[in-house]
Amino acid sequence: MQLHNHIHAFILLLITTISAGAQPAVREIEFNVYGQYPVRNIEYRPIGESSIQLGEEPPAPVAIKTHSLARMGPYTYKGIEPIEFYNAKNQELVAKVTIPPDSDKWLLIFLKNPRYKSDPNGQLRYLVYPFNDSPSHLPADGLIFLNISGNALDGLLEDKRVSLGVGESGTYRVQESLPINLWARSFDGEKLLPALVKTYSFTPNHRYLMIFFPPVLTGSVDLDVRFLSESAE
Known part of the structure; x- marks a missing residue:
């Protein structure tokens, strides 16, 4: 049990550190999704609240799902705020991620949050690792x-x-x-x-x-x- 707690704490620290380094700015982001385990019945709002206040029409939520063998998408997001993901049935917030400024093309990797089971009111269901998926970061060959x-x-x-x-x-x-x-x-x-x-x-x-x-x-x-x-x- 101590080993698994150590691994889970490390993953949480790694994701938090990456997100903490982000500098929010109004921009359009393209992303794909991937999951350690299948992610289903999850959706997000592709326009952030700040963009809506600037005159953008609030669109309908967009459903996402992951596949065990490949990236899924692409999806888009425009705004300043972190991207938030919700349970499509009850609108429970299940994950959120702040996108670093390095790129506007990302792969969002979903992992089950091991602390959620013991603290569902204080923890989100998923952790999300943002990987810079631009061709300049990961080129051909x-x-x-x-x-x-x-x-x-x-x-x-x-x-x-x-x-x-x-x-x-x-x-x-x-x-x-x-x-x-x-x-x-x-x-x-x-x-x-x-x-x-x-x-x-x-x-x-x-x-x-x-x-x-x-x-x-x-x-x-x-x-x-x-x-x-x-x-x-």
Whole structure:
């Protein structure tokens, strides 16, 4: 239980830190969505209150949903305020995210908030990680690792030694295939255990995001890995 609390606290801190660095400004944002687990019956208002006060017509809410294999969208938002997401049936606020100023194209990654179950009145149902999904940040034939597993990872990309700490890696150039061997420390810190051993194949002129979620099984270091591919054309 202590380990899972540590992982969940880390994820919350990471998302909060990214959102805290944002500088709100009136702009139009395009985003896709993705979820560690399927997200259904959720909607958002594509125009912020500040934009409505400036004369924008308030549009109808827009429903979103996530898929386990690909980005879903695109969706748009115009305003200053954080994007808020609601339960479509009872209008309960279930998630919100402040978009950093780095880009106007984002991938919003939904994770179940582990603190919601014990404190539903004080916590939102989902945490949302904003990933800069612009072509300048993740270009064609590029690969970025997003480590929100709660573990520091060490190993090899083919024959190149790497250390993947928390958050996003730099961009790696990829070709046809890439053997990945990553290891994590056991929970007592005594041993290194395999977290991911696999060879991935790549298609030219695509861009790739590999997300490391916390292990599904308690006590395991086997990563819950999602490998997102998108054509750069």
